[in-house]
Amino acid sequence: MALPEMKYPLGREQLLDLYYFMKLTRELDEQLVRLFRQNKVVGGLYSSIGQEASAVGTAYALEPKDWIAPMIRNVGGLLVKGFRPRDILMQYMARSGAPTGGKDGTSHFGDLKGRHVVSPISMLGDLIPVMTGVAMGGRYLGQKLVTMTWIGDGGTSTGAFHEGMNLAAAQHAPFVCVVENNQWAYSTPVARQVPLKNLADRARAYGIPSYVVDGNDVVAVYQTTKEAVERARAGEGPVLVESKTMRMRGHAQHDAAAYVPPEMFEYWKARDPLNRYEAWLTEHKVWEKKAKAEIDARIERELKEDLEVAESSPLPKPEEAERGVYCEGCHTIEAHWERPVEEVQPPRSSVEAVWTVPDFGGLNGTRETSSAATGSSDDGARAASPASPPAKSAPAGSGASKRPAGAAARPKGRR
């Protein structure tokens, strides 16, 4: 069967790539569970089983110059961005070879220089304003980049989420927010924490476009996210994508998820993203048995190698605990200016003022007057005439220039 028509066509290599990343995410997850049971994982272990299509399909829609900030269930996105299983294994096992040298766990690591991954911490929603800032920075530098982060259904109810989305919308930032609606926020089902059928509708509050996608269909996830990414890149501002999926394990390893009705697991098990994609690849004759066997063997080999590397990496030396906490001249932190530093420092960093406050509102001692009440200029304060009434009748920033000539100047109400 021929491939279905796609707005953003995917070639055979890319289609197999998607399988590779999803299967690698799944196998790595299962390997981590074995390590957890052997007591080799330090701290909690958060599974993304059931959500592989969501993490992989969204990250795959990005270009290398784009930026991500992953949440705990986005290991698939980290792999797409070029991290290796060994990084994630050592991170969870707190080994010295880990990206944080064993000082932090889970997905709390990043790579600002190479892979453009902002390191998350255990927060809900705060990556949204951060990635909005990165998007604005990229735009300032003319890099045409898009930034992306993910948030859970529960995370969309935090203040940080709303503030961040509003900032992104107000700033028209080239930013894509993927809401991974996996039906549960710890033990709270979506219906008990938000009165919306589609979390995508949250976008209406910010006046931005949104999409709903079947998060267990990797091709659909890719197509939808790609469209969102291209719209953001074209300057249309932020886009929200709701990916509907299911968390197939407890919140973390310590949580047996006894509160999830068994039939709900059954429903989603029948829609497992990896099984579905394997069937899709077969149905559309993208692969034959040999190609699948080769990819599976490659994954097995890579995971085995990486596990050996991780197991042989020692725990950090005790003295490391006090290193890199405060910089005592061990390294210099210098800003890397891509554009002239003068641009971001006053006076050039300021947008040209629509109105100015003469003599800084009289704070310098020599009070000037505003011409607002005279209506002599549409920039009242700057064109202040010494003959005008005292400044107190037209406070700075009162928008006085809009008033008709002769109208009484009235102080603005308190804010």
Ligand SMILES: Cc1ncc(C[n+]2csc(CCOP(=O)(O)OP(=O)(O)O)c2C)c(N)n1
């Ligand atoms: C500000 C904040 N509140 C609470 C927590 C504890 N916490 C971590 S994840 C989580 C549930 C998140 O649910 P959801 O956003 O749906 O993401 P999921 O775990 O389903 O991927 C909670 C309550 C936290 N880390 N930060």
Ligand SMILES: [Mg+2]
């Ligand atoms: Mg959730």
